[in-house]
Amino acid sequence: MRSKILLVAIILGAIGLGYFDYQKQIFPFRLGLDLLGGTHLVYQGDLSQIGDQSATDAMEGVRDVIERRVNLFGVSEPVVQVEGKDRVIVELAGISDVNQAISLIGQTPFLEFREIGSGIASQSFVPTGLTGKHLKSSQIEFDQTTGRVAVALNLNDEGAKLFGEITKRNIGKPIAIYLDGEIISAPIVETEITGGKAQISGGGITPATAKDLANRLNAGALPVPIKLISQQTIGASLGKESLDKSLKAGLYALLAVALFMILFYRLPGFASVIALSIYVIIVLAIYKLIPVTLTLAGIAGFILSLGIAVDANVLIFARLREELKAGRTLQQAVDEGFRRAWMSIRDSHVTTLLGALVLYIFTTSIVKGFALTLGIGVLMSLFSSIIVTRAFLNLAVKPIFERFKWLF
Amino acid sequence: MKTIYKIFFAFSILLTIVALAVTVVIWRKSKGEILSADFRGGVLLEVSFADGRPNSIIREREMSETRKQEIIKDLSTQFNSVATQVRFDDVGPTVGQELKSKSVTAMIVLLITIVVYLAIVFRSMKRVLSPWALGIAAVLALLHDLIIPMGVMSLVAYYYGVEITAVFVAAALTILGYSVSDTVVVFDRVRENVIRIGSKESFPSIVHTSIMQTLTRSINTSITTLIALVAIFFFGGESIKYFALALIIGIISGTYSSIFIASPIIMFWHGRKLTK
Numbered sequence: 001m002r003s004k005i006l007l008v009a010i011i012l013g014a015i016g017l018g019y020f021d022y023q024k025q026i027f028p029f030r031l032g033l034d035l036l037g038g039t040h041l042v043y044q045g046d047l048s049q050i051g052d053q054s055a056t057d058a059m060e061g062v063r064d065v066i067e068r069r070v071n072l073f074g075v076s077e078p079v080v081q082v083e084g085k086d087r088v089i090v091e092l093a094g095i096s097d098v099n100q101a102i103s104l105i106g107q108t109p110f111l112e113f114r115e116i117g118s119g120i121a122s123q124s125f126v127p128t129g130l131t132g133k134h135l136k137s138s139q140i141e142f143d144q145t146t147g148r149v150a151v152a153l154n155l156n157d158e159g160a161k162l163f164g165e166i167t168k169r170n171i172g173k174p175i176a177i178y179l180d181g182e183i184i185s186a187p188i189v190e191t192e193i194t195g196g197k198a199q200i201s202g203g204g205i206t207p208a209t210a211k212d213l214a215n216r217l218n219a220g221a222l223p224v225p226i227k228l229i230s231q232q233t234i235g236a237s238l239g240k241e242s243l244d245k246s247l248k249a250g251l252y253a254l255l256a257v258a259l260f261m262i263l264f265y266r267l268p269g270f271a272s273v274i275a276l277s278i279y280v281i282i283v284l285a286i287y288k289l290i291p292v293t294l295t296l297a298g299i300a301g302f303i304l305s306l307g308i309a310v311d312a313n314v315l316i317f318a319r320l321r322e323e324l325k326a327g328r329t330l331q332q333a334v335d336e337g338f339r340r341a342w343m344s345i346r347d348s349h350v351t352t353l354l355g356a357l358v359l360y361i362f363t364t365s366i367v368k369g370f371a372l373t374l375g376i377g378v379l380m381s382l383f384s385s386i387i388v389t390r391a392f393l394n395l396a397v398k399p400i401f402e403r404f405k406w407l408f
Numbered sequence: 409m410k411t412i413y414k415i416f417f418a419f420s421i422l423l424t425i426v427a428l429a430v431t432v433v434i435w436r437k438s439k440g441e442i443l444s445a446d447f448r449g450g451v452l453l454e455v456s457f458a459d460g461r462p463n464s465i466i467r468e469r470e471m472s473e474t475r476k477q478e479i480i481k482d483l484s485t486q487f488n489s490v491a492t493q494v495r496f497d498d499v500g501p502t503v504g505q506e507l508k509s510k511s512v513t514a515m516i517v518l519l520i521t522i523v524v525y526l527a528i529v530f531r532s533m534k535r536v537l538s539p540w541a542l543g544i545a546a547v548l549a550l551l552h553d554l555i556i557p558m559g560v561m562s563l564v565a566y567y568y569g570v571e572i573t574a575v576f577v578a579a580a581l582t583i584l585g586y587s588v589s590d591t592v593v594v595f596d597r598v599r600e601n602v603i604r605i606g607s608k609e610s611f612p613s614i615v616h617t618s619i620m621q622t623l624t625r626s627i628n629t630s631i632t633t634l635i636a637l638v639a640i641f642f643f644g645g646e647s648i649k650y651f652a653l654a655l656i657i658g659i660i661s662g663t664y665s666s667i668f669i670a671s672p673i674i675m676f677w678h679g680r681k682l683t684k
Binding site for chain 1: 493497503573582593596637639640646651
């Protein structure tokens with residue numbers, strides 16, 4: 001009775017998950033760049049100048065800023081993550097202009113207000129201490145009197161105070177606004193400005209550059225300088241081709257293995273094919289839920305875990321046959337088959353799982369994806385061979401089948 | 409011990425040495441260039457052509473954007489067909505170096521883990537055989553299974569212009585897992601038989617019996633995996649074709665080595681202990 005409930009639960013669960021796998025809208029499969037086409041960028045942060053600040057905070061800051069800049073670019077589901085101590089990985093799927101993306105990510109808009117110095121420095125602008133870090137937000141606006149486009153800056157409290165002091169002592173003199181070390185405009189201060197609002201306008205500012213500048217200022221400045229150290233771009237067509245071919249290969253592989261199992265192991269083989277189908281359904285559902293990014297190497301890991309799942313079944317059936325040959329009844333043979341095969345299944349699964357774990361911890365990117373799918377696959381394979389195959393095989397352990405031992 | 413094990417064991421050692429020599433020779437001949445930019449750092453540009461001719465792959469140490477555009481333009485005029493970039497990899501030397509050192513670390517940690525795990529699992533056999541012997545035998549079989557595909561893949565890489573990319577690290581590690589599983593299944597049977605008939609038969613003959621008992625399973629498992637891999641080799645994309653090839657060689661080798669390398673080693677080991 002208990003085994004029947006289990007069987008019904010497995011079947012219902014499999015149907016539910018199968019439906020879930022089939023749905024493209026909810027939890028879609030996440031495909032890697034090698035299948036989708038896109039760019040994989042690795043940036044290295046220069047942490048030599050951070051002083052007391054923790055490296056982790058600095059890199060999280062870099063990630064946040066890059067994330068905001070990438071979002072401006074309008075790529076669907078960009079991946080921006082910190083890796084190791086000083087790396088940030090950026091993955092942009094299906095973009096056409098990689099160079100624009102790279103320049104957008106790498107630019108550090110450094111905004112600075114300068115005033116005319118005193119003494120020997122009176123011929124040049126000197127920093128005032130008011131910089132982009134005092135910026136709260138910025139937006140594009142049109143000057144009401146001249147009609148020219150400008151970038152409006154809203155300063156935070158500290159910035160507003162500083163700006164007030166700077167404007168107060170510079171009435172009648174110019175204050176220069178520098179961006180990335182270049183002067184953008186140098187308006188003459190007319191009165192003290194205390195509201196914390198400033199404006200950048202000038203010859204170089206067009207509606208397009210103003211919008212770009214406002215966006216970049218809003219995205220904020222990078223806390224530390226970054227350098228692009230690796231760039232990999234895969235064309236979308238190449239990715240599509242790989243995906244189609246891999247899926248086709250996977251399907252043929254499944255059919256061929258199923259055929260082999262049924263021909264060689266007959267009834268248990270058939271039970272294992274059902275168990276393996278359920279296994280595939282479960283694994284795919286896990287890929288969607290976590291979600292696991294599927295790359296070519298990841299798919300290879302999946303196919304290999306499938307091989308391991310088949311192996312577990314083969315081990316059990318080989319034992320089952322031995323026991324039947326030794327003259328045991330069906331029930332005894334099935335029980336013994338599972339019991340004796342368990343040690344081998346456990347040891348081979350544990351070694352593979354250890355392998356996947358070591359890989360996951362010690363490697364990066366491609367190999368890591370492989371380790372993840374392999375690890376998930378091996379865990380599920382244990383479940384599928386021990387619970388699912390057994391539940392289905394128990395159906396056949398009926399006195400009536402004693403007469404049809406050749407089926408086993 | 410049956411002569412057949414001695415013969416095949418000697419043959420395997422010879423084959424391993426040949427494969428190792430081939431790898432070294434090709435490595436020197438190609439100056440390490442069979443490795444992809446993933447490992448070495450450098451630039452790879454792949455372009456496809458509008459008229460459907462095979463893609464061109466250009467590798468350089470460095471490539472500026474202007475240079476890249478020039479190459480694409482030159483190829484278009486040269487072949488009189490519009491060339492488009494389909495892949496562009498630019499890997500810094502540190503990243504490549506890191507991949508190499510990380511892969512090697514992963515391998516070493518994995519090998520140690522396997523030896524320790526097997527020593528723990530087979531501790532009940534200590535009366536007959538040192539538990540470490542099993543781990544070491546499994547690892548030696550494993551080295552054989554890694555070196556043989558390495559030799560073949562070096563040849564393929566050198567003569568067919570296939571690159572050894574980071575994916576091959578995954579291949580090597582998969583072979584590793586398979587090879588160990590295969591050996592473990594045989595050893596598991598040895599353990600069981602030692603307990604059952606250990607007093608009646610000599611150790612080498614128990615090992616032989618265990619091999620024969622697990623033979624069908626070993627072959628069937630290899631066949632099912634090979635079916636899957638052959639499907640990938642023929643129908644999968646260009647990028648995983650050679651990955652599948654490396655695995656095919658490794659898995660055949662893994663099944664073979666559990667019988668003709670790992671098992672003879674524990675037979676020798678046991679024999680050595682008796683004569684002491």
